[in-house]
Amino acid sequence: MKIIxxxxxxxxxxxxxxxxxLAYAYARAGSTVLLCDLDPQGASGFYFRVKxxxxxxxxxxxxxxxxxxxxxxxxxxxxxxxxxxxxxFRDFDVFLSRMRNKRSRLKKALVTAGSDYDVIILDCPPxxxxxxxxxxxxxxxxxxxxxxxxxxxxxxxxxVSFFEKQKLPKKKIKAFFSMVQRRKTLHLETMEKMRKAYxxxxxxxxxxFAADIERMGQNRAPVSIYAGRSAASAAYQALFDELENGxxxxx
Amino acid sequence: xGQTSSFFIIPGKFDPAGLSDAxxxxxxxxxxxxxxxxxxxxxxxxxxxxxxxxxxxxxGGTLRLLRxxxxxxxxxxxxxxxxxxxxxxxxxxxxxVGFPKLRxxxxxxxxxxxxxxxxxxxxxxxxxxxxxxxxxxANDGQVALVTVHPMRGYDRSYQSVCSTFESMADGNGGIxxxxxxxxxxxxxxxxxxxxxxxxxxxxxxxxxxIIRTFLVVARQNEAGVIADIDTEFLxxxxxxxxxxxxxxxxxxxxxxPEQTDVLKREFSDLMxxxxxxxxxxxxxxxKDIYFNLIPANLHQGVEAMFAQFxxxxxxxxxxxxxxxxxxxxxxxxxxxxxxxxxxxGLEPGPKADRGAYDYACALIWKRYRKVCKxxxxxxxxxxxxxxxxxRIDCKKLRYLMEFFAPLFxxxxxxxxxxxxxxxxDNLGLFNDYSVQQEALFEFVATQSNSQxxxxxxxxxSVGGLxxxxxxxxxxxxxxxxxxxxxxxxxxxxHLFRTLFHHKED
Numbered sequence: 001m002k003i004i005x006x007x008x009x010x011x012x013x014x015x016x017x018x019x020x021x022l023a024y025a026y027a028r029a030g031s032t033v034l035l036c037d038l039d040p041q042g043a044s045g046f047y048f049r050v051k052x053x054x055x056x057x058x059x060x061x062x063x064x065x066x067x068x069x070x071x072x073x074x075x076x077x078x079x080x081x082x083x084x085x086x087x088x089f090r091d092f093d094v095f096l097s098r099m100r101n102k103r104s105r106l107k108k109a110l111v112t113a114g115s116d117y118d119v120i121i122l123d124c125p126p127x128x129x130x131x132x133x134x135x136x137x138x139x140x141x142x143x144x145x146x147x148x149x150x151x152x153x154x155x156x157x158x159x160v161s162f163f164e165k166q167k168l169p170k171k172k173i174k175a176f177f178s179m180v181q182r183r184k185t186l187h188l189e190t191m192e193k194m195r196k197a198y199x200x201x202x203x204x205x206x207x208x209f210a211a212d213i214e215r216m217g218q219n220r221a222p223v224s225i226y227a228g229r230s231a232a233s234a235a236y237q238a239l240f241d242e243l244e245n246g247x248x249x250x251x
Numbered sequence: 252x253g254q255t256s257s258f259f260i261i262p263g264k265f266d267p268a269g270l271s272d273a274x275x276x277x278x279x280x281x282x283x284x285x286x287x288x289x290x291x292x293x294x295x296x297x298x299x300x301x302x303x304x305x306x307x308x309x310x311g312g313t314l315r316l317l318r319x320x321x322x323x324x325x326x327x328x329x330x331x332x333x334x335x336x337x338x339x340x341x342x343x344x345x346x347x348v349g350f351p352k353l354r355x356x357x358x359x360x361x362x363x364x365x366x367x368x369x370x371x372x373x374x375x376x377x378x379x380x381x382x383x384x385x386x387x388x389a390n391d392g393q394v395a396l397v398t399v400h401p402m403r404g405y406d407r408s409y410q411s412v413c414s415t416f417e418s419m420a421d422g423n424g425g426i427x428x429x430x431x432x433x434x435x436x437x438x439x440x441x442x443x444x445x446x447x448x449x450x451x452x453x454x455x456x457x458x459x460x461i462i463r464t465f466l467v468v469a470r471q472n473e474a475g476v477i478a479d480i481d482t483e484f485l486x487x488x489x490x491x492x493x494x495x496x497x498x499x500x501x502x503x504x505x506x507x508p509e510q511t512d513v514l515k516r517e518f519s520d521l522m523x524x525x526x527x528x529x530x531x532x533x534x535x536x537x538k539d540i541y542f543n544l545i546p547a548n549l550h551q552g553v554e555a556m557f558a559q560f561x562x563x564x565x566x567x568x569x570x571x572x573x574x575x576x577x578x579x580x581x582x583x584x585x586x587x588x589x590x591x592x593x594x595x596g597l598e599p600g601p602k603a604d605r606g607a608y609d610y611a612c613a614l615i616w617k618r619y620r621k622v623c624k625x626x627x628x629x630x631x632x633x634x635x636x637x638x639x640x641x642r643i644d645c646k647k648l649r650y651l652m653e654f655f656a657p658l659f660x661x662x663x664x665x666x667x668x669x670x671x672x673x674x675x676d677n678l679g680l681f682n683d684y685s686v687q688q689e690a691l692f693e694f695v696a697t698q699s700n701s702q703x704x705x706x707x708x709x710x711x712s713v714g715g716l717x718x719x720x721x722x723x724x725x726x727x728x729x730x731x732x733x734x735x736x737x738x739x740x741x742x743x744x745h746l747f748r749t750l751f752h753h754k755e756d
Contacts, residue, residue, distance in 0.1 A: 049377035050404075073404030076378045081403055220375070 001100065003120045004243075005139035010155040011126040013145040014178040015039070017213050017223075018239075019123035020047045022143075024222035025240035027080035031118040034072065036083045039125040045084035048075045049220050052084045077222075081117075100138075128162065136168050141243070145178035145207070148190035156198070170201070176239060177206040205239040208232060256382075256400045258317060259416040260425065262432045265386055265395035267369070273415040277371050277379065277408055284367035290387065291361045292429075293330045295354035296475055296484065298439040300347075304426045306396075307343075307356070308385075310364050314343045315385075317426075323398055330356050332480065353536070355481040360434035362389030371412055379408040389433040396429070440471055442487045448657045454505045454610045455594055455603035461498050461654055463591040465491040470584060477572045482532040485571075489529060492522050497650045501614060504602035511600070517587070528571050530690065531564040545715040552712025556694060611655035616751040618648045626735040635685065638731060642678035649675060659750060667746060670738040677727060677734045684724035688717050 006019040016039065023035040023044075037044040037052075045052055050073045072081050124135055136142060144159065146152045156175060163170045175198065181187050195202050207213070210232040212223055219226045224233040270279045290310035294300045300307055306317040309330040316324040326341035335350040364387050371380040385396040397416050401409040420428075430437055446464045448457055469491035475484030496518045499511055506514070534541075538557055542550060574580055590596045602610065622644045629637060649671060656664055691713050699705040 049373075049375040051375070051377075071404070074402035 001117060001120065002141075003100075003122065003139045004141045004143055005122040005124055005135045006143045006145070007122075007124040007132065007135065008144055008146070008155065009126055009128055009132075009159060010152060013147050013152065014207060014213070015126070015145055016043050016047070016123055017216060018143065018145055018178070018207070018236075019044050019121050020216070021222050021224070021233075021236040022240055022243075023080055023119075023121045024077060024224065025237060026119045026121070026244075027077050028224075029240070029244070030079070032079045032081075032116070033119045033121060034081050034083060034117040035075075035121045035123065037123050038131070039123050043217075044123045045073075045082055047216055047220055047222070048080075048082050050075065050082045050084045128158075133166070136163070136166075136172070139172065141174050142172050143243070144173060144175040146175050146194070147179045148177050148187040148194065150190070153190065153194060156194070156201075160198070160201070173201050174203055174243065175201045176203040179209040180206045181209045203239065203242050205235065205242045207235045207239065255322065256398050257413050257416075258323065259397040259399070259413075259420050260428045261395040261397060261416065261419050262392075262428050263395075264393050265384055265397075269419055270369075270412070270415055273418070274371065274411060277373060277411070279369050279371045279412075281367050281369045281384075284365040284384075284386065287363040287365050287388070289361060290364040291331055291358040292434065293356040294359045295351060295356060296440050296472075296480070297351075297354070297442060298359065298437075299351060299354070301359075301426065301430065301439060306426055306429060307347075308364070308387075309358075316343045316346050317396060318346070331358055332356065334481070351483075353481060353483050357475075357480050359437050360389055362387055362433060364388075371408060373408070378402065379405040380412045382412070387429070387433060391435050392432045394429050394432040442468060442490070443653070444468065445657055446654070448607050448655070450606065450608040450658060452607040453604045454502060454607060455597060455599050457607045457610075457654075458498050458502045458505050459591045459594055459597060462495050463588065465494045466584070466588050466591065469495075470588075473575045476568075477575055479568060479572075482536060485525060485529055485532065489522065489525055492518055494650060494654075496522070497647060498654070501618075501647055501651055502602075502610075504600040506603070507598035507600050510598040517583075521583070524571055524574055528564060528567045531560050531567060534560050534687075534690070535564060541716060544719045545712065549712040549715045552706070552708040552710070553716070555706075555709055556713065559694075607655070608658050611651070611658055612751040612753065615648070615651050615655065616747070618644065618651055619747050619751065622648055623739065626731075626739070629732060629735070631729075631732075635728070638678065638681060638728060639685075641731070642675070642682055645671065645675050645678060663746060663750060667743060667750075670734075670740070670743060674731070674734040674738050677730050681724055681727040681731065684720045684727060688720050688724070691717050691720075 004022070006015050006022070008015050019035060023033050026033045035044050035048075068083075072083050074080075075082050122135060122139065124132065144156065146156050160170060160173065162168075163173065177191055180191070191206075208231055210230065212227040212230040212232040215226070216223060223230065223236060227233055267279065267281050288311050290308050293307040293309050293314075304318065307330065308315045308317070312327055312329065314326050314328050314330045318324075324342040324346045326338075326343035328338055328341060328343065330338075332355055334352070334355050335344060335347045336352060338344040338347075364385055366383060366385055368381070368383045370378045371382075373379050379402060380399060381402065382397060382399040385398075387394050387396065399409065399412055399416065444464055446457075446460050448460065452460075469488050472484040472488040472491070475481070476488060496515065499506070499515050499518065535557065541553055541557075545553065622641065625637065625641050625644060629641065649668070652664065652668065652671075695705050695710060695713050698709060
């Protein structure tokens, strides 16, 4: 099982859109996926038309295996389940370690319920907290969308230095440029600068700023469902390919 | 994920509106149905799948097995005319693991099928339940097979969709509803139907009832023999006629001696042309066993022998089919059926009016004593012929008990039949091994030239087989005494006496 956290300490960078489209790409490739909506402002659940569960605000939630497994909802797509949430997560690290531990009650309950997920995607809240620290420790990969602007540059810097201070493996950080507008000189210049500064941190794939992605809110579905041939859809597929297979799109 | 689906059978034409009306806050959306395609409902002749509440539908090269609570297995495979053990591995084959080995799948009925998937959506257009409707249409009517799949976290909607379908099924939801709606004529075949008898029913009526019943059973197998679906058709045909013949020979004095003789000859004439095909069927069915009896370096000769058998069977079966299709045969069977339709055309013998129960007790008791007398005298030195005679008498006893079973207590009979069956199985094998040896001798004789010389490969193989079969026959014979002692226990003796021998008579 692989845990991918979609994280940024800055809001509005395309985190939820990435979680949703990536989760769909994994499911379409044949993996069983659980998308956990951990961001109280996030809308992963919304994009899959799954109504948030009102009763999940309890901190002890993750200790209650039965309640946890019961809260999972099937999406409309084969192999893709959603854990809708408005949660506070004191015990999230416990939860994540249990997800990994084959002998934990949580894991057993999931296996019994027929959902031993191949991939867990976490749509994280945009802040530094105990939760984010736990996520950094537990996740295999931390996917960080970065808008190529000066402000985003600073937030990535903060994240990387946090990892250095806490002696966390920086290798886990997979940054990529998000909401890219190639006609803006500033974007192109910032991207060039940052790729040089963080040579090993950036993926080659980038997600353009696109109306098709903004329309996710109206369509309430992954981009490739309603705009399968769009540049945005291709970009998310390329991101998946690079992440999963190390394949770099030549486009 | 995880949960199993549910399955509903809804007789008549399926109306999607019925579902929309019944669901509050949820909207079912049906896809346009696929173009109608032909389907066959498969089962074996005795409809053993139906008896277990299973439906096997073949359409467009795909088999779909539906069982009770929404359990659906699907496999791409041709079904018609195949034996389950010959099917490629797959979910349907594994689900059919208990299917009779000697029975082939055949079409019980056919029609057209349409498939439509549906989704049940909430107010956000989120799918909460999925399902599919298989609409089957045949000449007799229509039926819809609905499968409902739960989606994780939407149990309540799943429950309400299921209960809606349950009320649409209206308690008629069993597998039988499919047969009633589509193929009302497809009555299940029973090789051994119970013949209803009255305690005081005159023996001549009992005899006519039994004979009529088994004439019907025999006729139900003719088409299957002609189509060569599997070897059980001819076997059942022969067993039915054998039962008729045993009534004629065991119910002494029920018909006049003259009529008894005529009938015996007629039924013997019906049976005779079937013997060779059956013998060859048995050899061919046991082909693998034969190969396992002898070492691989002797296989070549046996291979040649079986090729010969297969060729001869084709020829013999063609002859038999021609006979079954002939007008003369049909006329003969119709005449016999008319004769036994009531007792008017039958000439009563001296025992014709004796009450069924009395007569049954007398016949069974007499036969039982004969079996005991014969068996108790068997020692390791007794000639084989006596063992053969014992087999015949056991068979007669068994037939008598089966004919009259409706007049006696079921559980008592079970107790008696169980050890008797074991003894019979033993004697049957003893007989089979002996018959097979004779057949092998005869086969080599027909393959030999006028000086009595045969092909060496063939002779070696057959010689090897005969040696092994002889060993086996001896081993079976050794078991006869022990098996009879088991049948001859004081309990069984007592039960026979209580049931069939009343001192005051």
